[in-house]
Amino acid sequence: MLAPLFRRSETVIALILIGVMIVIGLINPAFWSLDNLFSLVRANVIIGIMALSVLMVMISGGIDVSFPAFAAAAMYLTVIAMNSVGYQGVVLPFIGATVIGLLCGLVNAFFIHTFRMIPLIVTLGTASVVRGLLLGLVGTSIINIDRMPKSLIGFGRTTIDIGGSALTAMVFVYLGLAVAVWLFLTRTMAGRGIYAYGGDAESAKRVGFNTRRTVYLVYGLAGALAGFAGLLQAAMIWLANPRGFVGFELDVIAAVVLGGASIFGGRGSVLGTLLGVFMLVLIKNSLIIMRVDNTWQGVVVGAVIVFATALTAWRDRNKLA
Amino acid sequence: MMNQRFDFRRFVDRDNNILQLLLITAVIFALMSFLEPTKFLRYYNFESISFVFPELGILAIAMMLAMLTGGIDLSVIGIANLSGILAGVFFLRFSAEATGMSELLRVGLGVLLALSVGVIAGLINGLLIAKARITPILATLGTGQIFTGLCVVLTGGPAITGFPAYWSAIGNGKILGIAAPLVLFLVVAVVITIVLTRTPFGLKLMLIGTNPRAAVFAGLSKDRMILYSYMTTGALASIAGIMLSGRTNAAKSDYGTSYLLQAVLIAVLGGTNPAGGRGTVAGVSIAVVALMLLASGFQMMRFSNHLIDFIWGGFLLLVIAINSFRNRNR
Numbered sequence: 001m002l003a004p005l006f007r008r009s010e011t012v013i014a015l016i017l018i019g020v021m022i023v024i025g026l027i028n029p030a031f032w033s034l035d036n037l038f039s040l041v042r043a044n045v046i047i048g049i050m051a052l053s054v055l056m057v058m059i060s061g062g063i064d065v066s067f068p069a070f071a072a073a074a075m076y077l078t079v080i081a082m083n084s085v086g087y088q089g090v091v092l093p094f095i096g097a098t099v100i101g102l103l104c105g106l107v108n109a110f111f112i113h114t115f116r117m118i119p120l121i122v123t124l125g126t127a128s129v130v131r132g133l134l135l136g137l138v139g140t141s142i143i144n145i146d147r148m149p150k151s152l153i154g155f156g157r158t159t160i161d162i163g164g165s166a167l168t169a170m171v172f173v174y175l176g177l178a179v180a181v182w183l184f185l186t187r188t189m190a191g192r193g194i195y196a197y198g199g200d201a202e203s204a205k206r207v208g209f210n211t212r213r214t215v216y217l218v219y220g221l222a223g224a225l226a227g228f229a230g231l232l233q234a235a236m237i238w239l240a241n242p243r244g245f246v247g248f249e250l251d252v253i254a255a256v257v258l259g260g261a262s263i264f265g266g267r268g269s270v271l272g273t274l275l276g277v278f279m280l281v282l283i284k285n286s287l288i289i290m291r292v293d294n295t296w297q298g299v300v301v302g303a304v305i306v307f308a309t310a311l312t313a314w315r316d317r318n319k320l321a
Numbered sequence: 322m323m324n325q326r327f328d329f330r331r332f333v334d335r336d337n338n339i340l341q342l343l344l345i346t347a348v349i350f351a352l353m354s355f356l357e358p359t360k361f362l363r364y365y366n367f368e369s370i371s372f373v374f375p376e377l378g379i380l381a382i383a384m385m386l387a388m389l390t391g392g393i394d395l396s397v398i399g400i401a402n403l404s405g406i407l408a409g410v411f412f413l414r415f416s417a418e419a420t421g422m423s424e425l426l427r428v429g430l431g432v433l434l435a436l437s438v439g440v441i442a443g444l445i446n447g448l449l450i451a452k453a454r455i456t457p458i459l460a461t462l463g464t465g466q467i468f469t470g471l472c473v474v475l476t477g478g479p480a481i482t483g484f485p486a487y488w489s490a491i492g493n494g495k496i497l498g499i500a501a502p503l504v505l506f507l508v509v510a511v512v513i514t515i516v517l518t519r520t521p522f523g524l525k526l527m528l529i530g531t532n533p534r535a536a537v538f539a540g541l542s543k544d545r546m547i548l549y550s551y552m553t554t555g556a557l558a559s560i561a562g563i564m565l566s567g568r569t570n571a572a573k574s575d576y577g578t579s580y581l582l583q584a585v586l587i588a589v590l591g592g593t594n595p596a597g598g599r600g601t602v603a604g605v606s607i608a609v610v611a612l613m614l615l616a617s618g619f620q621m622m623r624f625s626n627h628l629i630d631f632i633w634g635g636f637l638l639l640v641i642a643i644n645s646f647r648n649r650n651r
Contacts, residue, residue: 063458111638115645118595120393120458124582125637132631140627250466253459263456295477298470305463306449313454 009260009315013275020282028289034165036289040278041167043285045174046233048277050252051259052181053225055273058256059185060218061198061265062119066108066127067252068245070223071230073134074100078231079143079152079240088151094231101227102220104130109219113212134242143240156235170236177225182270194218198265254305255280262312280304338592338604346611353618360621368500370613372493372568375506376401376561378609380580381587382513383557385605386550388588389517389530391597392450392457394554398581399468400442401562404435405572406472408563409481412488428487435559442468443555447548472574480573484566492567502564509560513553514602526550530597579630586637587612589644612636 025031050067057064074097082093104126111122145153159166185191190213196204197214205211234240259276261268283304284297292300353361360366380397387394408431417424442464449460475481494501517523525546529536537543566572591608593600612633619629 111641115641117641117645121585121589121595121637122641124585125634125641128582128630128634129638130634132627132629132634134627136625136627136631250462253462257459263459293474295473296470298473299467300470302463302466302468302470305459305466306455309455309459309463310449310453313456 010269010272010275013258013260013272013279017275017279017282020279024282024286024290028291031286031289034163038162038165038167040281040285041171042236043281044277045168045170045236046229047248047252047255047281048174048274049177049225049229049232050248051255051273051277052177052270053222053229054252054256055259055261055268055270056181056185056194056218057119057222058261058263059198059265059268060194060214061201061263062112062218063253063263064108064123064219064222065120065249065253066104066123066130067222067226068248069127069131069134070101070104070226071233071248072242072245073104073130073230074098074227075230075234075244076134076138076143076240076242079149079234080138082149082152083143083147088149090151090155093149093152094228097227097231098224099227101230102224104227105219105221105223106216108223109216112219113215138242140242142242145238148234148238148240152231152235153238156232156238168236170232173232177228178270178274181225185270190214190217195266198267200266250301250305251280251284254301254308257305257312258308260312263309276308339601339607342591342604342607342611346607346614349611349614349618353614353621357618357621361618366617366621370617371500371503373502374609374613375500375502376564376568376577377580377583377587377613378506378606379509379557379561379564380584381591381605381609382509382602383554383561384584384588385591385593385600385602386513386526386554386557387457387461388593388595389526389597389600390547390550391530391533391595392461392547392551393585393595394446394461394551394558395458395581396442396446396461396465396468397554397558397561397584398577399465399472400439400555400558401565401580402472402572402574402576403442403468404438404559404562405566405576406475406481406574407438408432408435408488409484409566409572410475412484413481417485424485424487428485431485431488432491432563435563436556439555439557439559439562440552441555442558443552444548446555447551450551451544451547469574476572476574478574480571480576482571484570484572488563488567489570490567492564492569502568505560505564509557510602510606513557516553517602522546522549527598530594530599532598582637583612583633586633586640589637590640 030036050071053067054064077100078093078097081096108123108126111117111126112119156170158169160169185194193204193209193214194217196207196209197211201211230245233244255277256268256273257263257276258279259268259272259274261273280301283300287297287300288294380401383397384394411431411434412427415422415427417427446461446464449455449464450457491501491505496504517526525536525541528539529541529543529546533543565577587608588600588605589595590612591600591605593605615632616629619632
C-alpha cells in the first residue's frame with residue numbers, strides 16, 4: 001500500500017529533506033530553535049513565489065531567466081509611482097506590480113510563440129532589455145527605508161507570534177499562491193493544457209488545446225508572479241533596489257529542478273517545488289550554522305543543481321526503459 | 322565531397338547570412354561615422370576596439386561550438402575567470418625570486434595551467450551532458466555556478482593582481498603594430514574554421530547537430546564528439562580568460578558577467594542555429610565586429626552602459642525576429 005507513495009518523487013524529496021535536517025541538527029542543535037526555523041521559512045517566501053512562476057514555465061517545456069529583471073522592474077516602478085503621488089496602500093500597488101510583470105511576461109510569450117525561438121535565448125534578451133531600460137531610464141538609486149512607503153513596510157513586517165518567536169505572515173501569502181497555482185495546474189483545463197503542451201506540443205495541438213493561448217498564459221502568469229514577488233520582497237526587506245535579484249535565476253531554477261520538475265516539460269508539481277525551495281534555502285542558510293565558510297555558497301548551490309539534474313535525468317531514463 | 326576552389330558567389334549563397342551581416346556592419350559603421358565623425362573615425366578608437374573585442378569574439382566562437390551540437394555553454398564566463406584566477410594564484414605562490422624560474426617559463430606554465438583548467442572544465446561539462454544526460458542548459462548553469470563559486474573561494478572576493486609583464490603583454494602588447502589579442506583572435510578563428518570545415522571532426526559535429534539520431538545510426542560516436550566539443554569550448558573560454566586578465570592585469574570572480582548574454586547574442590546574430598547544425602566562424606567574427614562598433618559608437622554618444630545593455634538585448638530580439646521571417650520565406 002505504501003509502495004505507490006514511495007514511487008512519487010515528492011516523497012523521496014521529503015525524506016531527503018528530513019535526513020538533511022537531522023544531520024544539520026546533529027552538527028549544531030541550534031538549528032532546531034524556533035527563531036532559526038522561522039527565519040528559514042521567511043527566506044522561502046520570495047524564492048518560493050518565483051519558483052512557482054518558473055515551475056509553470058518548466059512544465060510547459062521552457063525555461064525563464066528573465067523573471068529577476070521583471071521582478072526588479074515591477075518593484076522599482078511601483079515604489080517610485082507610489083512615492084511620486086504619495087499613495088499609501090497595499091492592494092493597489094501589488095496589483096500594479098503584478099500587471100507590470102504580466103505585461104513583461106506577455107512580451108516573452110510573443111517572441112517565443114511568434115518566432116518559435118528557444119525560450120532561454122528570448123528570456124536572456126528580454127531580461128537585458130528590461131534591466132537596461134530600468135537602470136538607464138528610470139534610475140539606479142536604491143530607495144531605502146526612510147523613503148519607502150510606510151504602508152508597504154507595515155504590510156511586510158506583519159508577523160504572528162508562536163511560542164515567543166515571530167513568524168512572518170507573508171508565508172501565508174506564499175502558501176495561498178501555491179494553493180492557487182496547484183488548483184490552476186491540476187483542476188482547470190487551461191492548467192492541464194500546460195502539462196499537455198510541455199509533454200508534446202504537437203499532440204496537445206491535435207487534441208484540441210490552443211497552444212498559442214497556452215504559451216501566452218504560461219509566460220504571462222509567470223511574469224505576473226515574478227512582479228508580485230518583486231514588490232513583496234521590497235516590502236519585506238524595506239528597500240527597493242533596481243539592481244536587485246541578480247543571480248536569483250540560479251537559485252530558483254535549482255529549487256524547481258530539486259523539486260522534481262523536468263526541463264523537458266510535462267512534469268513537475270507544486271508540492272515538489274515547495275519542498276525543493278525549502279531544500280535549497282535550507283542548504284544555503286545552514287552553511288553558516290554548520291560552520292562552513294560562506295564563500296562556499298556558490299559552489300554548493302552549483303553542486304546541488306548538477307546533482308539534482310543528474311538524478312532527475314537518471315530517473316527519467318529509468319522510466320523510459 | 323567539398324569543392325576546394327573558392328567561389329565567392331557560392332560562399333555568399335550558402336551563407337547569405339554573411340552578406341546580410343556585412344551589410345549590417347557597413348550600416349552601423351556609416352551611421353556612427355555620420356553621428357560622431359570626429360570621435361568615431363579616429364585611429365585610436367579602432368585600436369582600442371581591437372584590444373577589447375577579441376575576448377568577446379573568442380567567447381562567442383566558444384558559444385557557437387556548443388550550439389553546433391544543439392547545446393549551449395552558460396559556464397564560459399566561470400571557466401574564463403577560473404582560468405585567470407588560478408593562473409594568478411600560481412604566479413603569487415611561485416614568484417620568480419622564490420623559484421628562480423625565468424619569467425617566460427613562468428608565464429608559459431601559467432598559460433598551460435589556464436588552458437588545462439579550461440579543458441578539464443569542458444570535460445566535466447561534456448561528461449555531465451553526454452554521460453549523465455543532463456540538458457546542456459542545466460549542466461552548464463550548475464557548473465558555471467561551481468566555477469564562479471570556486472573563484473570566490475580562491476580569491477575571497479577581491480581581485481587578484483600582480484601578473485607578470487609577459488602575461489599582461491598577451492592582453493596589452495602589440496605584435497608588428499597589431500594588438501596582440503587581435504592576432505590571437507585571428508589565429509583562433511583560422512584554426513577553428515579549418516577544424517570545422519576541413520576535418521572529419523567538424524563534419525561530424527555538424528551532422529550531430531543537424532540530426533543526432535541519424536548521426537548515431539551512421540555510426541558516429543555522439544558522446545565522444547560532444548565531449549570533444551565542450552572541451553574545445555572550455556579551452557577557448559580559458560583563452561578568453563587569459564586575454565581578459567592580461568588586459569586588465571587582474572582576475573576577479575565577477576569579471577565579464579555581461580559577456581554571457583553578449584556571447585549568446587553574437588553567436589545567434591552570426592548565423593548560428595541554437596538548435597544545432599549551423600554556424601560559421603566567419604559569421605560570428607563579423608557579428609562581433611558589428612556589435613563592437615555599435616557599442617563604441619553609443620558610448621561616444623554618452624549612452625549609459627545600462628542603455629547599451631538594453632540595445633544588446635533589443636538587438637538579440639530583433640535578430641530572432643529577422644531570422645524567423647527569413648526562414649519562413651524559404
